[in-house]
């Protein structure tokens with residue numbers, strides 16, 4: 478069977494969600510997938526970015542990562558989306574990309590894929606779950622197969638978010654345990670997408 482194609486599509490201003498996305502890419506690759514790691518285009522004005530040195534630095538550090546295009550959705554068997562919490566919901570940058578997908582959706586090209594999501598917030602109860610669930614609303618409209626991590630691996634009992642990997646950015650960079658949860662989430666997505674691919678090929 479052809480390997481599973483996985484797109485990992487994320488937005489990150491100061492690097493937290495980027496670190497989770499990279500770990501997810503590692504997990505997907507280890508699970509045998511072909512992986513596209515794609516950042517969502519920045520929309521913030523230069524003066525907002527330059528007011529935060531960590532934001533400016535992160536843009537420089539990730540200059541070599543390709544920006545997402547609709548083809549990254551069309552190509553994929555499975556998609557992981559990552560976004561920071563913005564007032565309890567997804568970032569405008571991720572939403573702007575999602576709002577370019579009407580033609581693919583209308584052509585039925587977003588249905589039947591596996592989708593999963595991860596997030597970060599500054600505080601422990603600052604909206605990680607509501608942000609992941611907000612992304613899931615989109616997956617429902619697309620006719621996706623949503624694959625959350627649940628508590629299906631011991632690492633989930635350490636990080637404790639069955640909706641998707643998440644991190645409290647106010648505590649510093651993601652720990653190895655959190656990165657492992659992101660790898661595990663991606664592996665579960667790949668395994669599920671592979672099972673669907675095999676089943677569909679056989680039917």
Ligand SMILES: Cc1cc2nc3c(=O)[nH]c(=O)nc-3n(C[C@H](O)[C@H](O)[C@H](O)COP(=O)(O)O)c2cc1C
Pocket residue numbers: 488489490491492493494495561562563564565566596597598599600601602603604646
């Ligand atoms: C406009 C705005 C709104 C935010 N809203 C929240 C929020 O509702 N709850 C929270 O805990 N953090 C909030 N944050 C903090 C970000 O979620 C946090 O900086 C982000 O998760 C860090 O991820 P990054 O390093 O990938 O950018 C907000 C930040 C901005 C700029």
